[in-house]
Structures are given as C-alpha cells and as structure tokens.
Amino acid sequence: MLALLGAVAVSASSYPPPKQLPRITVRSGQFVEAVSGKPFHPRGFNYIRLRTAGSGDQKFLWHDTLNPATYSSARTEAMFADLERRGFTLVRIFLDHMTGAGFVAEAGAEGLSPAYMRKLFDFLERARAHRVYVIPCFCYLPDVAGYRGGAPPENVAGMNRPYLDPGYMRGKARYMADVCAAIKKHDPSLLSTVFAYELENESHFIATEPPFSLTSGTIHWQGKTYDASRPEELQRQADDGIIAAVNAAAEAVKKVDRQAMVGASVFTFQAVGRTGPARLRDDKTPDGRFPARPLAIARSKSAYVDIHFYPMSETSLDGDYRSIEFPELRAACRKAGKPMIVGEIGCFRHVYKDVPTAAEGMRKSLARLQRDGFAGFLYWTYDNDEQNDHLWHALAGKGEIIAELEQAMR
DSSP: OOGGGGGOOOOOOSSOOOOOOOOEEEETTEEEETTTOOBOOOEEEEOOOEEEESOGGGOEEEEOTTOTTTOOHHHHHHHHHHHHHHTOOEEEEEEOOSBTTSSBSSTTOSSOOHHHHHHHHHHHHHHHHTTOEEEEEEOSOOOOGGGOOOSOOTTOOGGGHHHHOHHHHHHHHHHHHHHHHHHHHHOGGGGGGBOOEESOSSOEEETTSTTTTOOSSEEEETTEEEETTOHHHHHHHHHHHHHHHHHHHHHHHHHHOTTOOEEEEEEOTGGGTOOSTTOTTTOOOSOOEEEOOHHHHHTSSOSSEEEEEOOOSTTHHHHHHHHTTHHHHHHHHHHHTOOEEEEEEEOBTTTSOSHHHHHHHHHHHHHHHHHTTEEEEEEEOSSOGGGTTTBOOTTSTTSHHHHHHHHHHO
C-alpha cells in the first residue's frame, strides 16, 4: 500500500458512531445480510455534485462530491436523513481522480490526498449513521507514481488501456485496494458500509482506437492471439480484457477485506447506437464507444452485473435488452449466482416533458425491470441541480418522482 495511508489521520466525528452495519453479500443469486441471511434490496440514488473543469473549448462538468474545498457535510447529512426516513438503502458516488480537487492534492504527489480521504470517511460515517450503504465508483486513475505501469502493449492505445494494458490494470487494482485499506485503517467497522467497490463508471472501449480500429493482422495480447480482420475476434479480446480488469481489482481489494464485493457497470449497446457485441463494422454510429459485454462481466469475479438504462420510450427497453443479449445474460447470471442491478436509471427532459410524466415513466420502467429479474435500482440523481437542463432529479417538481421510487420499493 502507498506510504501515505499510514499518515492519514482523521479526528472523531461530532456524532457517536452507531453499530456496524450488517455486511451484505451474494448468496444463491440474491443480496442478503451475511450473518442473518435476511434479503437486502439495493434501492436508492446516485448522489453527485459537479464542477466545471478544463478551460476554453475543453470545459466539461466533472464530479465534485468529495472536493475538500466544497464538500457540504450538512447537505450530505440532510440527504442521508431523508433516505433513511423514506426507506432507501443505497447511494452511489463517484471518486475524483483529478489533481487539485480530487484524490491527488498537487502535481507530483506520492500518494492519495489526506484531505480528500477525510471527506470520504465523513460521507461513509454519515451513511452508516442512517443505515444506508455506499458504492464508491473509481473513475480513471490518479496521477500517482505508484499507480503508473509504463508503456502499454503493442496495439493498445487511448481509452482502451484501462482494460487491455496490464500495467494500467495493476495500477487501478492497487488504487482501489489502497482506498479500501485507508477505510480499514481509519475504522474497520466502516468496511461493511461499503456495498461494493465499483471498477469504473460504465466500463467501455473505443472502437476508433487500437486494437479495435485495426482491420487486419494478428494481435498478440497476454499470451493469446486475435485475428483483427474478424469482429468476433476483437470482441473476444474485449471480453478477455474486462474479465482481466475486474478480476485484478477483485483480487486486490479482497486481500485487504476478504468480504468486500467488487462490481462493474455498463451502458447498453443501444445507448451508443449499436445493436450488440461483435458488430463494430456493421453498426454505423457517431459514438466511438462500445460497452464491455455484460455476458463477459457475468463470467468475471464481479459480484453482480450492473446495467444502466435511460428509457426513451415505452418500447426502448426492448432494444436495450436485445443489444445486451438479455435472455442469455439472465441465464448466465442465474447459473453463476450473480444478481443483476440497475446502477443508473433516469429521465431525460427532452423525453419526459414534465415531472409527472417522468414519474409515470419510471413507474412503468421499474415495474418491468423488477419483473425481468433486476434486484434493485439507483436513480440518476437524488438532487443534482447542476444537470437541471438535461435530466429530472428525484426531488424535482412536487416530489412526484421520488414518491414513485418509494412506491417501487414496495
């Protein structure tokens, strides 16, 4: 572990720590409390704050939830108190890898930011106090010397490195294990508040970068060979890559906390204009991304399979299902004993013109997803005003959406 972890010191919270939350695990394809065997229903929200990052034409919104300069313990406390009152059980947050506001305090740092870690501890402590679990999502890789793995393999470039560059995968696994170790050092009883450590938000590859942009030749990777002229062979390499990345992360985290769960999430192929896996040359779409194949995640050490849906019509879930090979996926998850969850579901304003319409859309979509075997959902988002021009958050309007989400739990 990075040397910095031993130096992280956090003062006691102003409120007394409650009893440790029951550890959640997977048993016979269902989430349960590890000791009692009581079923656990993962239902809640993505909780995010955003800031404007970059400059000039390269400006973009980025995750600011735990920024030491802007983190609001009062807003966090109010959110968790509301979720406890309403009976929700889970929150997903995004960890910021960036230098300055995120996990790296300043350029050239040798380890993770103690100030940022303190905010993560505070967030977890408040979650525990209100009996809500947390999924920390590990976005990208901090610029820390101990996580750098050197040059990528031949024919692996750009944003395909996270799942095809062994050095990058080792760095990501170490990063996740270091955060787990910091939580354990601060307060071992907080470990059970972490529902799962998520490898990345919506694991995906880039079709326009090597190796997937290649159309001929033989690709050698990790002792295996792939024929670049055949899309099904490129898909096989993508499948092998996501499995290797998930397994490396799961093995590293479990060395710190043997009971920890590690998860992986994806959007659907349809979400980026694609009809399914192994069709890189048949599908014509301006979006260069394609998701990691859910069937591959089902074969990995991920504790569950997390699929994200943003319904665009009464029938759009049909296309999403076709694109992710849903009948085969559901059968594979049942065979492997892995639950399926919906880690993101939300309402775009251009699809749902007002809050009551959005609430009704969620009612129908969640009812179907539950019937089709998904174990729970996380709505996008709880109260994110920064995206008000794009999506309806749960507290919008008169609270019609969050009322429907409460009803969906019953």
